[in-house]
Amino acid sequence: MNLFRSEEHVNRWLDGRPPGDTLPVARLCDLAHAWWGDRIDPAWRPHTLTQNQAILDRLGLVGEFWRVA
């Protein structure tokens, strides 16, 4: 799960390997806030797979690649 200068850099780094999914950094930032925003809250409780899937779905990260289970 890495940052790149551009999609061209991703493709060069993959060097023919099957790609995963590439997102604009702004979308990654949204994802990070949705996923980690409650992490140090003393009231934190473990996320269920359903809750995690809902975060991905809400951000439009859908399809087999983004199915958590």
Added chain:
Amino acid sequence: MDESDIALRNLTYELFVAEGRAPTASAIAAASSFAMSVAEVAGGWRRLADAHALVLADDGGLRMLNPFSAVPTRYRVHAAGRSWYGNCAWDAFGICAALHVDGLIETTCVDCDDPIAVHVRDRRPDDDSLVFHCLVPAAHWWDDIGFT
């Protein structure tokens, strides 16, 4: 995950955030108001690792307290007057998210090694040209979390 393990988990995060580095089991035992021994801390961490609430190193110490990394990585995050390492790009942004503060992420492009410095202000990155690549499908993230 029972309430005592959640209390241990919360104290572990509290010390990691306060000190900017991973606490040892001894430090947790010394700081614990619920009087845990070092062995009890280690046992609690193992249960939390089994529940994917943290990741342990081979020596039983912390490796990941997601989104924080206990070991140096290519993702350095400066926020709230301290600095931490993130486990990956997602976690680097996650540190700002977890702390609910602005921050600066310093890393390099994995392809070309060019330095990248991106500020997060009001939950937005200041360089929209960058992209994030996730190589491993979500269902397999925990197969090898270090690689993911």
